Amino acid sequence: MFQELSEERRILSASIDSWLRANYPLPAARQHGPANWKQFAELGWLALAIPSSCSGLGGSAVDLALLAEAFGRYLVDEPYLATAVLCAGLIEACGSDEQRTTWLAEIAAGDRTWAFGLYEPGTQYRYGEPAVIASEAAGRTILSGTKSAVEGAAIADRIIILASDPKGTRGLFIVDRWGEGVRVDTVGSVDGRQISAVVLEGAPVLARLGAAADKISSIDDVLARALVFLCAQAVGAMQATYDQTVDYLQTRKQFSQRLSDFQVLRHRVVDMRVEIELCRSLVAAAARAVEANSNHLIAATSAKAMVGKAGRFVAQQAIQLHGGMGMTDELCVGHYLKRLMAIDATLGNADFHERRFVMLGQVAQ
Amino acid sequence: MNLLSKPELLEFRAEVRGFLSENLPAELSDRASCHAHLSREDIVAWHKILYRRGWSAPSWPKEFGGPGWSGAQRYIFEEECAAADAPVLSPFGITMVGPVIYTFGTPAQKQAFLPKIVSMDHVWCQGFSEPGSGSDLASLSTRAVSDGDDYVVNGTKIWTSEAHYSDWIFCLVRTDQGAKPQSGITFLLIDLRTPGISVRPIISIDGGHSLNQVFFEDVRVPKGNRIGEENRGWTYAKFLLSYERILTADAARSKRRLARLKEIASSFATGWLLTEAPCVAKRIAALEIEVMALESLTIDTLLKDERGEALAVEPSILKLRGSEVLQRILELTCDVLGPDALAYEHRVLPKGNAAFPTYAAGRVEEYLYRRAATIYGGSSEVQHNIIAKAIFG
Ligand SMILES: Cc1cc2nc3c(=O)[nH]c(=O)nc-3n(C[C@H](O)[C@H](O)[C@H](O)COP(=O)(O)OP(=O)(O)OC[C@H]3O[C@@H](n4cnc5c(N)ncnc54)[C@H](O)[C@@H]3O)c2cc1C
Numbered sequence: 001m002f003q004e005l006s007e008e009r010r011i012l013s014a015s016i017d018s019w020l021r022a023n024y025p026l027p028a029a030r031q032h033g034p035a036n037w038k039q040f041a042e043l044g045w046l047a048l049a050i051p052s053s054c055s056g057l058g059g060s061a062v063d064l065a066l067l068a069e070a071f072g073r074y075l076v077d078e079p080y081l082a083t084a085v086l087c088a089g090l091i092e093a094c095g096s097d098e099q100r101t102t103w104l105a106e107i108a109a110g111d112r113t114w115a116f117g118l119y120e121p122g123t124q125y126r127y128g129e130p131a132v133i134a135s136e137a138a139g140r141t142i143l144s145g146t147k148s149a150v151e152g153a154a155i156a157d158r159i160i161i162l163a164s165d166p167k168g169t170r171g172l173f174i175v176d177r178w179g180e181g182v183r184v185d186t187v188g189s190v191d192g193r194q195i196s197a198v199v200l201e202g203a204p205v206l207a208r209l210g211a212a213a214d215k216i217s218s219i220d221d222v223l224a225r226a227l228v229f230l231c232a233q234a235v236g237a238m239q240a241t242y243d244q245t246v247d248y249l250q251t252r253k254q255f256s257q258r259l260s261d262f263q264v265l266r267h268r269v270v271d272m273r274v275e276i277e278l279c280r281s282l283v284a285a286a287a288r289a290v291e292a293n294s295n296h297l298i299a300a301t302s303a304k305a306m307v308g309k310a311g312r313f314v315a316q317q318a319i320q321l322h323g324g325m326g327m328t329d330e331l332c333v334g335h336y337l338k339r340l341m342a343i344d345a346t347l348g349n350a351d352f353h354e355r356r357f358v359m360l361g362q363v364a365q
Numbered sequence: 366m367n368l369l370s371k372p373e374l375l376e377f378r379a380e381v382r383g384f385l386s387e388n389l390p391a392e393l394s395d396r397a398s399c400h401a402h403l404s405r406e407d408i409v410a411w412h413k414i415l416y417r418r419g420w421s422a423p424s425w426p427k428e429f430g431g432p433g434w435s436g437a438q439r440y441i442f443e444e445e446c447a448a449a450d451a452p453v454l455s456p457f458g459i460t461m462v463g464p465v466i467y468t469f470g471t472p473a474q475k476q477a478f479l480p481k482i483v484s485m486d487h488v489w490c491q492g493f494s495e496p497g498s499g500s501d502l503a504s505l506s507t508r509a510v511s512d513g514d515d516y517v518v519n520g521t522k523i524w525t526s527e528a529h530y531s532d533w534i535f536c537l538v539r540t541d542q543g544a545k546p547q548s549g550i551t552f553l554l555i556d557l558r559t560p561g562i563s564v565r566p567i568i569s570i571d572g573g574h575s576l577n578q579v580f581f582e583d584v585r586v587p588k589g590n591r592i593g594e595e596n597r598g599w600t601y602a603k604f605l606l607s608y609e610r611i612l613t614a615d616a617a618r619s620k621r622r623l624a625r626l627k628e629i630a631s632s633f634a635t636g637w638l639l640t641e642a643p644c645v646a647k648r649i650a651a652l653e654i655e656v657m658a659l660e661s662l663t664i665d666t667l668l669k670d671e672r673g674e675a676l677a678v679e680p681s682i683l684k685l686r687g688s689e690v691l692q693r694i695l696e697l698t699c700d701v702l703g704p705d706a707l708a709y710e711h712r713v714l715p716k717g718n719a720a721f722p723t724y725a726a727g728r729v730e731e732y733l734y735r736r737a738a739t740i741y742g743g744s745s746e747v748q749h750n751i752i753a754k755a756i757f758g
Contacts (some may be wrong), residue, residue, distance in 0.1 A: 121719040124703045125616040149704035185718060188710035190729050195707045197720030254501040264746060312696070319570075319736050323499050324524045325742065327569050327576070327737050334570030338733070341699065345706045352703065355644065 001069050001235060002062065002284045013066045019043060020074040027075055027192065027335045036078055042112025046084050049225070051092060054104035061225050061290035065283065072236025072343075075335055077193050079115070079152030081346075083107055086113035086227050087160055089222035094172055094210040103158075115156035115177070117147030117198045118219075125352045128216065132163040132200060134173055141165075141205040142181065143173055146197060151346070153177065153196035154186040156262070160209065161200065162219065167294035170216055172209035179203065191342035221293075224300035226347055228290050231283040231300075234307045234343045238276050241318040241336035245269065248322055265321060272317050275310035282306050298360045301353045308350025311340035368664050369437055377598030378441050385449040388414050394450035398625075399711075401734035403452055403571040405488060405530035411452040412485035422459050422483050424609050429467045429475070430483035436667030438613070443617040445547075448662060450621070455527065457488040458482040460609045463533045465552070465601050469593045478533075478554070492522035492536035493602070499524075500747050502537070503546040503599065507581060509538040509553065516553065516591070517542070517613050518561075518584040524741075528577040531557055541596050552598035554590040561585075571733035572709075608741070610680035611667050613742060614687030616660040622694045622731075623653055629724045630701050648697055655690045659683065678755045685748040690739035695732040702728060 005013070023039070024030075040046050050056020057063075062213050064085065071080065084107060091103050106112040118127050132145030143163055153159055156177045163173050175182050181203030189195040210213070245320050246269060249260040259265055282303050289299035315337035319326030344350060369378075393411055396403060415421040423439050425431020434442065463482045466474055481487040498505040507520025518538055528534060534555050541549030555562070560582035567576040592601050630645055666679040699706045702725055711726035739745040 032607075119704055121722070146720055149707055185714060185720065187708045187713055187721060189707050190709040190733075197718065199720070253497075254499065256504075256506075262746075264749070316736065320739055320745070323740055324494065324737075325575075327740065328567045329525075329570055329572065334733075337570065337736070341729070342707060345699070345704060349700060349703055349706075351644070351700050 001065060001232060001280050002287075006175060009063065009066060012063065014137070015071070016043075016067055016070045017073075019068055020076070020287070024074050024076065026332060028330065030077070037113070038110050040078065040080070041108070044117075046078070046110050047108035049085060050088055050104045050108050053101050054092070055108045056104060056358045061287045064225065064229050066288040068229045068232035069236035072233035072238075072339070073240045075237070075293065075332070075339055077191075079113070079155070079193070081226060081229055082116060082150075082152030082156070083112075085113045085226050086116040086222060087158075089225055090116065090160055090172060090219070093218040093222055094215055096210055098313045099207065099209065112157045113152065113155055115150050115153040115159045115192070115196075115198075117150050117153070117159055117161045119147065119149045121146055121148045121197070125348045127162060127219075128170075130162050130164050130170060132161060134163045134165045134171065136166065136207065137202070141198040142202045143175060143205060144202055146199050148197045149346075150184075150196045150198050151193075153184050153198055154194045158206070159198055161198070162215070165212065167212075169214050171212060172215050172219075173205045174207045174208055174209065175200065175203045179206075188328060189342060191338040192343075193342070197281045220297060224290050224296045225345060227300040229306045230343050230346060231279070231286065231303045231307045234311045234340055235276070235280050235283050237336045237339050237343070238272075238279065239313055241315055241333055242269075242272050242276055244331075245272070245318045245321050246326070246332060259321070268317055268321060272314045275314055279303075279307050279310045298357065301348075301356050301360060304348060305353035305357060306352045308344040308353065311344060312350075315340045368668065369441060371437075374437055378437055378445060381442055381445040382449075384418060384420075385445055385451060388418070389449055393452060397452040398450040399730075400511055400573075401571055401727070401730050405527075408452060408455050409485050409488065412454060415454075416484050421454070422463065423454075424460060425463065425467070425483070429463075429479050436671045437664065439612070440617070440664055440667055443612060446619040447621040448624075453618070455485075455488065457491050457531075457535075458485070458487065459526065461491055461605050462554070464608050465535070465592060465605050466554075468604065469601055471589075473589065474554075474592070482750065487533050488527065488531045490525050490528045490531040490534050490557075492525055492528075492534045494524045495521060496523050496578075500744060502602075503534060503550070505537055505539060505550065507536065507538045507652050508542075509540050509551060509586070511540070511588075512585075514588055515585040515589065516551075518553070518555070518581045518586055520581050522579045522581075523577075524567070525564075525577045525579050526575050528557070528579050529566060529574065533557060534579065535592075537598050537602055540598075544596065548597040549596055550598040550602070551595050552592040552601045553586050554592065555581075555584065555586050556590075559584050559586065559609060569734060571730045572746070573730070573734065587698075597686070607680070611663060611670060611676075611683060613680065614659045614663050614683035615691055615738075616656060616663050616687060619656050619659070619687070619691045619694055621699045622691065622698070623656055625724075625728075626694060626698045626701060629698065629728075632722070632724060648700075652690065652694055652697065655686075655693075659687055659690060678752045681743075681748045681751045681755075684742060685745055685752070686726065688742075688745065690736055692735055695735055697727050699732050714746070 047056040048059040052058035088107050134141050134143055157179050159175050161173045165171050181201045183199040184196050186196040188192050252259045286299040286303035290296040318333045412421050422431040423442050427433035456545045466478050495505050509516035536553050538548050540551040554641050561582045563580045565578045566574050569576055704727050707723040708721050714721055
């Protein structure tokens with residue numbers, strides 16, 4: 001994805017690819033379970049973005065993008081984003097020294113999984129005014145309200161909840177996923193994973209992340225990194241479905257010609273390629289911006305907007321060019337479409353990020 | 366101005382609407398609005414309700430059991446059925462093989478098959494496409510060899526919608542290997558319970574099961590089940606493909622999809638910032654205008670057809686743009702759903718869960734399945750070729 005990569009990063013990228021190629025079967029033949037998660041820990045992937053001071057490898061957004069690109073290519077299902085990017089990022093950005101040391105080490109070792117409850121029903125992608133309330137009752141803090149579109153909650157041990165405290169300060173509160181007052185409703189997601197709502201009915205808070213200060217700007221920073229992760233995953237998925245389409249057009253014959261001989265289809269493949277090259281470059285630039293912490297919000301937002309549209313275009317064309325074959329679940333093209341749809345719908349779709357781009361521009365002026 | 370606002374048509378519309386509101390079971394319209402694929406039971410149940418009213422074969426003349434409606438009436442019927450979320454009638458008997466049988470069939474065939482199509486005692490499916498022959502249908506290779514009073518059929522058909530619960534399949538088979546591709550094809554009606562036939566399910570990207578592959582191994586088909594003459598099947602297939610193409614724009618159903626999208630969008634009104642609402646409203650408006658144009662061209666074409674004028678490029682234009690517009694409506698629906706487009710298997714939860722709103726149920730499924738709208742029934746690329754040929758020769 002990147003024009004220039006250090007030797008170290010090239011090795012990282014190649015090792016991720018070769019492990020997934022050898023060990024991660026296609027969707028039809030896939031088994032979920034804790035085994036993969038432990039493997040990811042042993043491979044060091046769960047520690048990738050955790051600072052070296054907290055048992056991590058100290059990787060940046062660029063390293064995460066290399067991992068994500070491969071995750072996109074091999075359609076990796078595990079809720080890596082929730083634990084290793086979002087929650088690890090929030091703990092790092094907002095946690096006390098002790099919280100960071102303990103919890104990040106647990107994440108790196110694959111001992112605990114986390115989820116982040118950010119959105120709420122009916123408010124689309126806006127999270128600035130949480131209706132989940134943290135209140136004091138019988139000497140302890142409890143949470144009430146509902147979080148929606150939570151990835152990874154079904155299998156998480158801990159959930160971080162964005163809520164307003166009695167002073168109206170927006171804080172990050174941790175609950176035990178299996179504890180009292182916490183209900184997790186889960187359904188299958190469009191891309192064959194799981195998506196949950198977290199219903200809090202007086203759920204006791206295990207801890208608050210860091211001091212009682214407003215956490216919105218830290219959340220925005222962590223989301224920028226998560227957006228880069230999603231975008232890089234999309235680039236991997238787009239490239240893979242494009243490669244399969246190019247192969248298919250060169251093998252399939254109709255009217256005694258290869259499909260790749262029809263000019264209209266050749267041009268369509270060219271349009272797919274154009275989108276992918278533009279996305280790849282913009283996403284790489286966003287990863288560097290987030291790594292350097294310079295204009296990172298607008299960089300991440302623009303990449304997410306671009307990738308949302310391009311991903312849909314590329315995946316839809318891949319199906320169209322496969323004809324009936326594109327419509328079966330036996331091939332991967334459909335799985336790429338569904339993963340790209342899910343990526344678009346996660347943490348703000350293209351529509352939302354175009355509007356956010358306008359808002360960020362106005363703020364900057 | 367509005368071609369459908371003549372008094373007798375308004376009256377007809379009211380009659381259809383009244384019938385639907387009294388006879389369409391709520392749980393049927395509920396399922397039809399949330400699921401891309403209905404069960405045989407649901408499809409047959411709805412068909413039989415229409416049958417009892419004499420409306421189960423809307424495009425057929427009276428003599429074969431149709432209502433003998435005008436084009437305008439057929440469109441109004443479609444529109445009202447769509448607005449009420451009535452299940453879509455299975456097209457394979459009514460709009461495909463039925464008209465072939467009443468146009469080219471023998472008296473015995475008409476007698477044996479037509480009443481059971483109208484009553485839906487036979488569910489039909491279409492065996493045209495093969496693994497090696499999709500857009501290039503004439504290259505098909507399923508063979509039928511003459512043996513006494515029978516043909517012996519060997520080969521396979523693919524993408525056969527509804528085959529797993531059908532009773533009969535109409536097939537194009539090759540009876541002359543030597544002739545030009547189009548000249549060696551025969552049109553056969555085959556009972557799916559004949560020994561030697563097996564059906565393999567194909568799960569589509571929406572996770573549903575409507576597609577199948579059908580295998581024929583030494584299947585004996587009586588010659589009495591051949592339509593018309595041997596080796597002239599291509600002519601009948603072309604007739605079939607040109608029949609009732611005017612309604613393929615699906616404008617009536619797209620109007621319903623648009624109405625549903627608006628319902629979703631307005632249920633968000635409180636959740637949206639004022640700056641967000643106009644962007645969505647503008648995108649919905651653009652599609653609504655497209656649907657109006659499709660509807661207008663559909664009605665113009667129906668009337669032109671009724672006057673007996675030859676149709677040139679209209680059916681292809683309607684299929685081409687109609688399928689694109691319906692896909693764009695479903696894309697925008699996913700966009701408007703935003704994070705609610707992630708949840709897919711709504712069925713597992715009881716209704717009324719605020720975090721999984723009911724209006725989202727089935728919308729992403731429909732988006733996924735209708736990616737096929739630009740593939741089946743002659744792909745968009747094939748429609749472009751047809752129109753280009755009409756323009757340039
Ligand atoms: C959901 C669904 C339901 C279906 N139901 C039935 C059914 O019930 N019965 C039945 O018989 N069939 C059915 N079909 C099959 C359908 O008719 C074929 O999929 C269609 O004809 C395309 O053929 P193909 O899949 O072999 O694709 P191909 O013909 O291989 O086409 C692949 C791609 O190449 C393009 N292409 C092909 N030729 C040209 C050309 N000359 N110029 C430019 N582009 C070209 C196509 O447009 C497409 O984009 C169904 C298909 C789907 C997806």
